[in-house]
Amino acid sequence: MLRQSILFIILLLIIVSCYEPSAYTNTAALAQPEGQEQALDTMGMQKAIFAGGCFWCTEAYFERVNGVKAVVSGYAGGTKRNPTYEQVSAGLTDYAEAVQVYYDSTQVKYNTLLEVFFATHDPTTLNWQGPDVGKQYRSIVFYKTPKEKTQIEHYIGQLNEAGTFPNKVVTTVEPFKKFWVAEGYHQDYYRLNPDDMYVVSVAMPKVKKFEKNFQHLLKPAYKAR
Template structure:
């Protein structure tokens, strides 16, 4: 596969799409691909203007892109609302341009909505979280219309599973994914349940 070639490994006909950016896409992809009803998750770039962005450009902060994931899901099994809840629970939506050790605008928190209904759901959920005092600080997640998603290079796809000994995966991603599996056990695909 060439850089930015389509990375979707399954037939996505009839599936809905959701696009989120919440820090390093290796972690974000690992969370969503474990959920029942999610058929594919692709790591990539969204929120910028340049055609065919590369990881080198995005990770250096040389573009307006965020590391993002595109989630292909069956809305009969998992709802957009449930995806939103997972998204907000698996990263810190109160830190501007930063998630853990990763910093820069490429790691910002963004929900890219595809319809007025999705925007309403996102806005309502953020308001609900704020009113409940879920976070000590204000939520800084951007809510932007979806425009374009560029698949990341092939070596970024399914990175967590394929690179278990990568130092970043071992020290940063694995603890987060294990916590996620514990907190969302009832929503996990059978192969990720105890």
């Protein structure tokens, strides 16, 4: 009996040591996302929160902006505690996929982040961004201070007055309440999953277009050589 138990334990250890995560699991999934956010909070960076469609795309845009130190994907704009990706993506909550941008305000201004946000998605379509349809993909800018609220509303007013888009901007301006960090495998998804069909067919063309049109805002590593 003892011998059988020892053999079982050895077999179990072999199985565990040979296990490899699936193609849709990256190393970020092995860390606690909440711990990542806590660590970033200690850096003293400013934070801006945006929702503008699939957070895989939104995260990739902001990660390329000079002065942005980190971007965390998550959920905002809802009321349910501890929302999951399965719940949010299925439209079972009132949350939107969102990103929390950590930035150095001495290197990049809040208005510049607004410029990036409104230039990288369609803020005139309600609950709809390309192939992504549903309230979880709605366009929102969350403000933390009265000054930010004024800046956001002024910027939207400028876009509408200038006729930047064929239709009126429907982005909502909402007070920031709570940001729930998404599951680990969503963090830095664009970079870590270059062969994912959504990344290849939807995200990559949009990110490349952003890099081409916003060279002046990019970190050196993303500038055209």
